[in-house]
Amino acid sequence: MSTEYAVLIHAPEDGTPAMRPDLAEEIMAQHEEFSRRVEAEGHRISGGVELEAAGTATLVRPGVGTTEGPFTELAEQIGGIYLVVSDDLPGLVTIIDEVFAGDGCTYEIRPTVDHGGVDDAAATAGARAEA
Numbered sequence: 001m002s003t004e005y006a007v008l009i010h011a012p013e014d015g016t017p018a019m020r021p022d023l024a025e026e027i028m029a030q031h032e033e034f035s036r037r038v039e040a041e042g043h044r045i046s047g048g049v050e051l052e053a054a055g056t057a058t059l060v061r062p063g064v065g066t067t068e069g070p071f072t073e074l075a076e077q078i079g080g081i082y083l084v085v086s087d088d089l090p091g092l093v094t095i096i097d098e099v100f101a102g103d104g105c106t107y108e109i110r111p112t113v114d115h116g117g118v119d120d121a122a123a124t125a126g127a128r129a130e131a
Helices: 021-040 090-097 120-130
Strands: 003-012 045-051 058-061 065-068 076-086 108-111
Touching: 003 090, 021 045, 021 090, 076 090, 090 108
Parallel strands: none
Antiparallel strands: 003 076, 003 108, 045 076, 058 065
8 A cells, every 4th residue: 555755845944055046947857857756666746835935934823823934943944845655665765865965955754644535624623623
């Protein structure tokens, strides 16, 4: 059975090197190569997004309040997320290691929670209602 993994891309908050305009083509080429290799080696990208800087975030702490921007001093931020379905975690790790070598980012791979066919929004709402 395949597992879906969230590949979280931790990028330097100051925007280097990942967000430098002079590196935009090289960075885009890396992501295109990642997508190509993932598909070619039997994995499947099921979703993903690039995120704005952490300073644009709105944080909600239920019962406490809402704040703008990151809640701590950050050296890195989550810059983007891929969702990858795979039967081969070591193979996925190898692709990330080879394609993104030297880009200054850290890649966290974490399995997503399978709610048995229930979409995540419904499962979260149900869990809150039970609490």
